Every structure is written in structure tokens, then in C-alpha cells.
Amino acid sequence: MEPLSSYIILSAALLGIGIYGLVSKRNAIRLLFSVELIVNAANINFVAFARYSNPPMLTGWNIVFFSIAAAAMEATVGLALILVAFRLNGTIDVRRLNRLRG
């Protein structure tokens, strides 16, 4: 069995990749990818901590259960917004969707 810290380091790496995408990408769908990666990094942490506590706690797993459902909803609304933005502006480049800027 792996030590707990290897799971957390993996999760930190996934979080880093997600933050890199959020900072440097301009396509709205790629930003959605990054958010999904960050949510998954958090989920790995939840499951690993729940498994390595003594006795194993089911609470962490159930939180991940709800987290996955919430992430699915977030993707649904996000994609609907991206679709609306594409119809209104003809682009999903977030740096050109600046109509609300004063």
C-alpha cells in the first residue's frame, strides 16, 4: 500500500496542472477542463484521507459522492453558458468576451 503522502503529492500535481490551465488558457472549454481537474484533485484527497484514517471513515467517500454530482451540474450550466456566449459573440475566447467591461 502506498503511503498517504504519495496520493497527496499526486493531487497537488493535478491541482498545479489545473491552475496552469486556468491562468494561461483562453478557450472557455479548456477553462472548464481545468476546473474539472481541480475538482478531481480535491476528490482524490478526500478519498485518500478517508481511507488512511483509523478506522476508515465513510464520510469522506460520501462527500466525494456529492462532489461528483455537483461537478456534473456545474459542467451542465457552464456548457450552457458557453453555448449562449458563442451564439451572442461568435467566439468562446474569454479574453474577447469583454462586453461587460466599462
Next chain:
Amino acid sequence: MPDIVFLTLSGLVIVSAIFALEARELIYGAVGLAFSLIGVAGLFILLGAEYLAMFQVSVYVGAVVVLILFTIMLVRRESGRIVEEEEPGRLGRAGILVAGLVALAVAGAVILVVPMSLEAPEFHGIPLRELGRYLASSYAVALVILGILIGATVVGGLTLVKVEREETNSGAAQ
């Protein structure tokens, strides 16, 4: 001695996550995201949470990634490609810097705080029936709220997309 299965799965997760963000075609990026999520499901199995792995594959890979694929096809231009402008180089460098700092900080804190010798306690899994009972008794309110929330989300998404279409039609008629 690191476990070979863990190493393979984490390599799959990391490499396909990077591929998802860096692939030139957005469609390939979505497939990379799907592989990354499958790798996370494998990690869940390693940690003994088989039902979470099933849930992860069915919801994330089955629903979210397919939804993303459909959206990518809908926002294509007539030429068949999404116009994606090159990121300016300094933006990419700033992203790598910020992400690297955050990851290093988290990993350093973990190495300092979590003892490497921490062993997982004995665990033989729990039957799904027990789990369902636990979920439906201790988390009944949360489950109901989750159901209402999913319904509201579906209605909201449909409304967003539908209202927009009517506006475009009237706009075209004027």
C-alpha cells in the same frame, strides 16, 4: 517500494491531464480529459472505494465528457475548426510559474507534516447494501436537496439555451 499499479495510474492521470490542456484539437483534449478521469477512478479502486469508481466513470466519463464533446461540436465554425488564437508566451510562463509555486507549496507542506510511515488500516470494503442504507439514513436530507438541485440545474440550462434561440430568431426577422 512504490506500487507499480499506483505509478502507472498516476502517470496516466498526469500525462493525459497535460494532454487535455495542450492538445491542438479541442476534441482530442476532451478525450485526454476522459482518460485522466478514468485514471482517477482507478485510484479510487486502489483506495478501496469501488462504488465511487463506478460513479466516477458513469457520471464523469459517461455524462460530463460526452456533454463537453457535444458542445465542442456545436461551437465549431463552418470550416470545422474552432478558431483558437495562440496564447501569448508570457501568459503561459506566468501560468507555469503560479501552478508550480502552488504545487510545490502543497507538496512541501505535505512532506513536512504527513509522516511517511503512516500505514493504511485494515479494511475489507463494505457491501453496497450497507452503503445505500447509510446514505439514505444519515444523508437523506442532502440526497433530497441534491435531487432538487439537479432538477433546477437542468431547467436552468434548458432555459438559458432556449431563450437565446428565440432572441436570435426575432433579431433575424427585424
